Amino acid sequence: MSEVVNGLKPASSQNGSLNVVIEGSQSGRNFQGSNPSSWTKLVMDMYPPGTSIRSCTCSYCNVEQPPRAKHCHDCDKCVLQFDHHCLWLGSCVGQDNHCKFWWYICEETALCLWTGILYIMYLKANISRAWWKDAIMILLLIALSIVIIFLLLLLLFHSYLVLTNQTTYELVRCRRIPYLRRIPERVYPFSKGICRNLYNFCCVRSSIYSLEPLPSSQELEEKARPYTCLDILACRCC
Secondary structure, eight states: OOTTTOBOOGGGSSSOEEEEEETTOSSEEEEETTOHHHHHHHHHTTSOTTOOGGGGBOTTTOOBOOTTOEEETTTTEEETTOOEEETTTTEEEOTTTHHHHHHHHHHHHHHHHHHHHHHHHHHHSOOOOOHHHHHHHHHHHHHHHHHHHHHHHHHHHHHHHHHHTOOHHHHHSTTTSGGGTTSOTTOOTTOOOHHHHHHHHHTSOTTSEEEOOOOOHHHHHHHHSOOOHHHHHTTTTO
16 A cells, blocks of 8 residues: 555555555454455445446556545556645645645645735835835735635635545546435535544544445435534534
8 A cells, every 4th residue: 555645556565454444433454465355345345236346446456446536647546535636746635645735735825924924024114125126025925925815725625625524536526426426416425524524634543544435325315404403503514
């Protein structure tokens, strides 16, 4: 397994094992790379009965993909909870490093805001200097403002994904993902509530890979039910 992008290639891992936790189970399972049948059975149990194996088998890696996994052509690996391939970082953002990516965006946003404050303080300072220096600082401040707006929007977007337990790929391509086509709009099939989503995103150990089965029809109906005052008092959204 790749420590960065969660590549689903057990046979190519150095230690040949994978520690997996299934949602709803407190215990972890250790799967050896030399025993692909165990992995196949595990993945097949996560899909509804009658799902064709061709719909969840990667044609490039020839490995069964659990729900939320996708093959990245740039990294040439299947990625657990694939979000996107980041050109700036040169790697995929997935289950193992999505939290680190969020903090990276947060730190970059804070750094740009602090730099903008320093630019403004410099322009307001009563210091005699050449006019062209002020012009350069104003141009830099304009460019920095554009970057700050972009980073703030990106931070808000990924915060929304975290609170609803979604990925960029699932949100953008939901109609092209076979098991998400039947999901009604504004229903987050993998969400477990805001508090639980935050806990799983920030506090779950990165050495254990969590696999989420597809929700049942009853669970989808429960998630699609509109909130009432009693639901809000009972913290159903959390």
